[in-house]
Amino acid sequence: MIHALPGMGADHRMFPDPWNRLPGFSACDWPRHRGERTLSGIAHRVCEEYRIADGDIVVGASLGGMIACEIAKIRKLGALYLVGSAIRHDEVSRLLTVLHPLVDLAPIEWLRFSAGKIPADMAQMFATVETTFVRCMSKAIFQWEGLGAVPVRLVRIHGRRDLVIPPPAHADLLLDDGGHLISMTHARHCSEFIEANQSSQATAATPLAFERSR
Secondary structure, three states: OEEEEOOOOOOHHHOOOOHHHOOOEEEOOOOOOOOOOOHHHHHHHHHHHOOOOOOOEEEEEOHHHHHHHHHHHHOOOOEEEEEOOOOOHHHOOHHHHHHHHHHHOOHHHHHHHHHOOOOHHHHHHHOOOOHHHHHHHHHHHOOOOOOOOOOOOEEEEEEOOOOOOOOOOOOOEEEOOOOOOHHHHOHHHHHHHHHHHHHHHHHHHHHHHHHHHO
16 A cells, blocks of 8 residues: 655645556545644654555655654655655754744644745645644654664655755755645656666565566
């Protein structure tokens, strides 16, 4: 299975067609907030509600990628794909680091500011976002310890023009005209890259599988 986790304030619509053409692909919504104040707490909830198992693949956009990093500490994932996301909190824009305490005053406005240029679908998602979830996760990000040395196959997809989480020193796919919402604006590029990457891994693993069966 491939489980896809959206960004903060978003839902399954953050992964439009052709994402659903990936074999075994399922775009998730965030579970109802029960007061969790850490990324780890949400990660455990997601694992339970979507039955994420060892060997599954998790794709995470923005906040979803950070939660996916926490899931990699709970499950032995087949792969971890971060789409415009981070592996530690200091990769987040310094401006947002300074402004994040203001989320208590106006969480939805803060979220809109964070996202930058917003597609129509994203604006509709913001209308139904849980304010408590936004507040708690906005703070939790900056207290997060990060992925660390978890043994997982990590693949990073990023936009060169991402102002929320600037491009990391190394990205497996760097989209020159991509911003922070590349899972939506560059859905085809992202999904096709993941499909090709998975195919190459499967091909490389075939000889080993054959040897074990002999």
